[in-house]
Amino acid sequence: xxxxxRTRGIVRAIAVAMALALPVVMTVSEADARVGGGxxxxxxxxxxxxxxxxxPGTAAPMNRTxxxxxxxxxxxxxxxxxxxxxxxxxxxxxxxxxxxxxFLGAGLFGMLFGGGLFSGLGxxxxxxxxxLQIGLIVLVVRLAMVWWQRRNSPAPAYASGPDVxxxxxxxxxxxxxxxxxxxxxxxxxxxxxxxxxxxxxxxxQTAWSNEDIAKLHTLxxxxxxxxxxxxxxxxxxxxxxxxxxxxxxxxGDLAEAxxxxxxxxxxxxxxxxxxDTMLDRxxxxxxxxxxxxxxxxxxxTFVRQRGGNWELSAIQQTS
Numbered sequence: 001x002x003x004x005x006r007t008r009g010i011v012r013a014i015a016v017a018m019a020l021a022l023p024v025v026m027t028v029s030e031a032d033a034r035v036g037g038g039x040x041x042x043x044x045x046x047x048x049x050x051x052x053x054x055x056p057g058t059a060a061p062m063n064r065t066x067x068x069x070x071x072x073x074x075x076x077x078x079x080x081x082x083x084x085x086x087x088x089x090x091x092x093x094x095x096x097x098x099x100x101x102x103f104l105g106a107g108l109f110g111m112l113f114g115g116g117l118f119s120g121l122g123x124x125x126x127x128x129x130x131x132l133q134i135g136l137i138v139l140v141v142r143l144a145m146v147w148w149q150r151r152n153s154p155a156p157a158y159a160s161g162p163d164v165x166x167x168x169x170x171x172x173x174x175x176x177x178x179x180x181x182x183x184x185x186x187x188x189x190x191x192x193x194x195x196x197x198x199x200x201x202x203x204x205q206t207a208w209s210n211e212d213i214a215k216l217h218t219l220x221x222x223x224x225x226x227x228x229x230x231x232x233x234x235x236x237x238x239x240x241x242x243x244x245x246x247x248x249x250x251x252g253d254l255a256e257a258x259x260x261x262x263x264x265x266x267x268x269x270x271x272x273x274x275x276d277t278m279l280d281r282x283x284x285x286x287x288x289x290x291x292x293x294x295x296x297x298x299x300x301t302f303v304r305q306r307g308g309n310w311e312l313s314a315i316q317q318t319s
Contacts (some may be wrong), residue, residue, distance in 0.1 A: 038064035039224050039314025041267060041301045042260045049255040049299055049316070055269035059299045059316040066223045187257040187264045196310045197268055197302060198249050204312055205244045205274065208232075220312040221303065239281045246275045246293060255299065262306050265313070271297040 041049070045067040049059050200219055207215040211232050216225050235242055252270040259265070273295050278288030301314035 037298070037315025037317065038062050038227055039301065039312075039316075040065050040067045040221070041314050042067075042258075042263065042265055042303070044256075044258070044265070044267075045314075049267045049269075049301075052253045052255050052269045054251045054253045054271050055255075055297050055299055055318045057319040059318055062314065062316065064227060065314075187259050187266065189254055189257050189266055193266065193310065194252070194268075197252070197266070197270075197300070200302065200310060200312055201249060201270060201272060201300070202247050205247045209241075209243045209245065211241065224312055224314070236281070240278050240287060241281050242289075243277050243279055244274055245277075246273065248273045250295065259306075263303055264306060265301060265303050266310070267299060267301040267314075269297065269299050269318070271295060 039062065041047075041062075045062055045065055046069055048061070051057065204216070204219050206212075207219060208228060213225065213229055213232070216228055220228070249270060249272045252268055252272075255267040255269055257264070257266040273293050275291060275293050276289045277286055277291060279285065280287050297318050299316040299318060300312060301316075302310040303313040304310045
């Protein structure tokens with residue numbers, strides 16, 4: 001097939017544009033795949049929960065959520081990312097992988113339309129020059145995305161009123177492994193609620209290990225169940241099963257509790273012990289994880305309709 005000089009110029013321009021755009025797209029998708037369970041915290045989904053004695057560090061942002069920035073309501077489902085119950089994942093190839101893919105895309109277009117591998121880059125002074133230009137564009141785009149996200153995210157919960165402070169909460173033992181820390185929260189959290197949180201911690205892990213979707217529907221919101229279902233399907237595709245056993249709460253305290261309409265939310269930090277193994281589905285052979293106990297610190301958010309039962313609404317990792 002013969003192409004006119006103008007057509008080839010247009011195609012080469014498209015190739016260069018894809019070379020510039022693809023690294024940005026891949027960088028964003030890899031960033032979305034960072035460690036974190038995901039979920040929703042109502043209007044505070046995009047606000048970091050206050051630190052506590054149990055989790056004095058920072059909770060990771062939601063890596064997958066149905067919520068939309070600036071709105072407490074549920075939006076269209078976001079694309080779920082890989083990771084098990086504990087949100088395994090990583091940065092993967094990152095920016096360098098995206099740049100390589102961009103060069104490959106430009107090179108393939110050059111080969112398809114009559115030139116060498118890098119003929120699609122012939123209009124630029126050098127590969128180094130293109131690399132610098134792409135780096136600058138990626139930097140500008142990322143800064144713009146950060147600015148846009150901050151502009152459209154609600155202010156931190158503790159910035160607008162005295163109901164929750166930004167520092168660790170007092171830690172009065174509740175008898176259930178939790179420190180009762182939210183005495184100034186607008187939703188009263190009683191000892192029975194802490195008992196429910198500890199029970200849900202164990203029951204969710206058990207249902208996950210048993211791949212019991214029906215049980216998970218009674219313990220978590222539909223959003224969280226959708227993530228669990230997708231992760232379990234991925235485990236089945238890899239012919240593995242994730243077993244989480246010997247779960248024991250070691251320490252926990254309340255980060256914040258609040259009300260939105262008829263819904264009540266409670267975000268709690270929990271440090272617990274567990275045995276986390278990945279087994280071959282056919283043979284039961286250990287293929288990942290460890291049979292030795294380990295400790296995990298996570299921030300879980302629970303939601304209930306006023307007078308109803310608590311359900312798991314979100315899981316965030318801590319740093």
